[in-house]
Amino acid sequence: MAQARPSMQELIQRRRRGGLVARSAERELFRANFDTPPEDGRHRFLFHVHGNAGVGKTRLLKEFEHIARERGAVTAYVDESAGGVPEALAVMCRQFAAQGHRFKELDRLLAAHRERRHEAEVAALAALEPEPDSGPSAGGMAVARAGLAGLGLLPGVGAFAGVLDPTQLAQGADRLRTGLSARFRSHEDVQLVLSPESVLTPVLANELHGAASAAPWIVLFFDTYERTGTFLDAWLHDVMTTERYGALPATVVVVTAGQRPVDTARWGGCADSVTALPLGPFTEAEARGLLADRGITAEPVVAEVLRLTGGLPVLVSTLAGTRPARPDDVHDPSATAVERFLRWEPDPVRRAAALAGALPRWLDADVFRVAADCGEDRLDELYGWVSTLPFADERAGRLRYHDVVRAPMLRLQRGRSPRGWAQRHRRLAEVFRQWREESEAGRDAGELWADGEWQELRLAESYHRLCARExxxxxxxxxxxxxxxxxxxxxxxxxxxxxxxxxxxxxxxxxxxxxxxxxxxxxxxxxxxxxxxxxxxxxxxxxxxxxxxxxxxxxxxxxxxxxxxxxxxxxxxxxxxxxxxxxxxxxxxxxxxxxxxxxxxxxxxxxxxxxxxxxxxVPDDALSLALRGEYLRIQRHHHWAVRDLERAVALDPALGYAWASLGATRLARGDLTAALDALDRALALRPDYPWALIRRARVSRELGDHARQLADLDRAVALQPDSPWAHCERGDALRAAGRDEEALAAYDHALALDTAYASAYASRGASLANLGRHPEALADLDRALGLNPSYAWARAQREAVERHLDQVTDAGG
Structure with a gap:
């Protein structure tokens, strides 16, 4: 059955929708693009809307989305609530699913990305444990640290990655990839941590092909691009202009909107596929057209609206929505901007609700209830009304007042009642505190700081406490x-x-x-x-x-x-x-x-x-004392290290890090009984502590307790299979027990993880010599000395092998 044609009234309402009568040229340009086949050189794959705040970019994108839906398009709308490419893809998945296009494989991978990312961050925290001076080579450790820093997986180091050697960053990423390969089950899991876009984007392309088979167009909107573009722009360019992630359907159209023009350095090479839509304040003709569409034609009234707004669309639309009938309705030189926004709203409760809605930086119904001190009997009505105001934009299920309107509303309330202002902000801060604490149950600090929702609650609480001048x-x-x-x-x-x-x-x-x-x-x-x-x-x-x-x-x-x-x-x-x-x-x-x-x-x-x-x-900060003690230990200032570390554990007996470092320092000083006691305490607090297990194994070696030594090393390797140091230490223990064949396997594993690990080459050379494989032993010992020419133990082992070979030669002669 043929679909009925829309009525005159419906058509008029469409034209009035959103207060965008004045943007007819932009709307027609966008609409015409759907009539131009992708193969036609006039077709555009990217539209970029740009202009200063208040010119109506978001409103125009919403109208573009409506036009696209009218043409049967599947759409997705992403704004600054997404903090990275994976988050943007998650937003797109949810919106496509709501339109009947479930991206199942992409949803699965996004969930896996979140899980693997958390696991990698936990591993990165473990990597913060300072490595021993006799562990992997200094160069190898620097590369490992650089890899963690470059990948942003080491808390507190991300800002410093830019000053590290790019070669070290690249090598470090390769090392970490190898380590994660041992930790995770598949290469895909590793890439979901190291390079999520490389895994997720090809799947997105496939999913879009599936959607394209059922819909004539797919339109992707990216708003607030001055923020989202920092992580989206390069990715979008690669997706649209290269085959790095696979082919996109030709029926995909991308629309971006931000304050800055398109980056010509990046997009200049494909200018014939991009249309820039710069937006400025309404011209006088455009503003008059919008006012006339709202029935405002009296010249004195129009002139006053133009004077007060300067043509800024959000203000023109706001004042037009109040339907002023006489010049006196707008002509009030002493009136504040807020009075101009709301003076024609007769209901004082609604006026108060609109003002209260400006207090938070964002609104949903729960926040509005607190801000407006609104009872349940009027909550739906008032929040629904506020949601329709021209200056209240909805983004990701939340309302945000336009800055041009919100700022004078805040100034009015602050100046009218400073004590009332502070009281309302304290009430909001307290509610956000309660919500934040509810979200914290059973989670550690690392989990909380990785949770965007928790951060939003904490930020909101902080904002309102500042506004209350606490x-x-x-x-x-x-x-x-x-x-x-x-x-x-x-x-x-x-x-x-x-x-x-x-x-x-x-x-x-x-x-x-x-x-x-x-x-x-x-x-x-x-x-x-x-x-x-x-x-x-x-x-x-x-x-x-x-x-x-x-x-x-x-x-x-x-x-x-x-x-x-x-x-x-x-x-x-x-x-x-x-x-x-x-x-x-x-x-x-x-x-x-x-x-x-x-x-x-x-x-x-x-x-x-x-x-x-x-x-x-802060002299009595246990963690600071423990960290300084560890830094002193690494520099071999053992006397001062023990002083710091003993003070740290006295202040905080539950600080396992300090006990472990104290045990390692006492071991270096030859105090084996005290070292064992400290390491036992560290492992009682943190049973799965690989660094402490390896250190305790060294104490056991010195005490002659080889069974306990090997047991601790077996456990350390099981806990940290990507640690070359753990595998090498285990190999040394096996070699000392006369189990050289098993030791070789441990050294091989260590060198697979770090091909520049001099200690592993030297130790493998010693085991090869024990097994009578002297030429191979010499080769390994030479490699160790090539990596570390001052490696005395390796040189001594090499000389012993040479003496043995000389004796064999002499005996044969």
């Missing part, structure tokens, strides 16, 4: 920011934006200045610059001519005849940076992050100095 709000946000820096730039950026937003919205100059400085630092040099800025502002680090990113520690190294940290100097204050005192514990946490980053790069002396500064601020 005394501890700013120190709390700065404390969280230090933690966020350990999680990488995206997380740090969210906390910096909270400071920017709260400083602007609440009129607090100090908070706004923190936000501005930290935002500049993050943009310029990443999270390392953010930490430097925090420390410079507090006066703990001097500014340098090289800028914030070039800040460095200048305290003298602690002398070895004094306790580390006791002679650390303080720094004077930087002029103009003392509006708020940075709490010592926050500065100490930032210093600890810097120290850990230096240690990851093998700069243990510098790490010790920086950690001493942290301890100068």
């Amino acid at each position: 005394r501890e709000a700013l120190p709390g946000v700065l404390r969280d920011l230090v933690e966020a820096c350990d999680r990488g730039e995206p997380a740090a950026g969210r906390w910096v934006r909270v400071l920017e937003d709260a400083g602007r919205d609440t009129g607090l100059r100090v908070v706004a200045e923190w936000g501005r400085r930290l935002s500049d630092a993050l943009t310029a040099n990443g999270t390392e610059a953010v930490l430097s800025t925090l420390l410079v502002r507090a006066g703990y680090v001097p500014a340098t001519r090289g800028g914030l990113g070039a800040c460095r520690m200048v305290a003298p190294r602690p002398a070895l005849d004094a306790a580390p940290g006791e002679n650390a100097d303080g720094y004077g204050d930087e002029p103009g940076w003392n509006d708020v005192e940075l709490p010592p514990e926050v500065a100490a946490r930032a210093l600890r992050s810097r120290a850990a980053a230096r240690a990851v790069r093998g700069e243990y002396a510098t790490a010790t100095t920086v950690m001493s500064q942290a301890l100068g601020l």
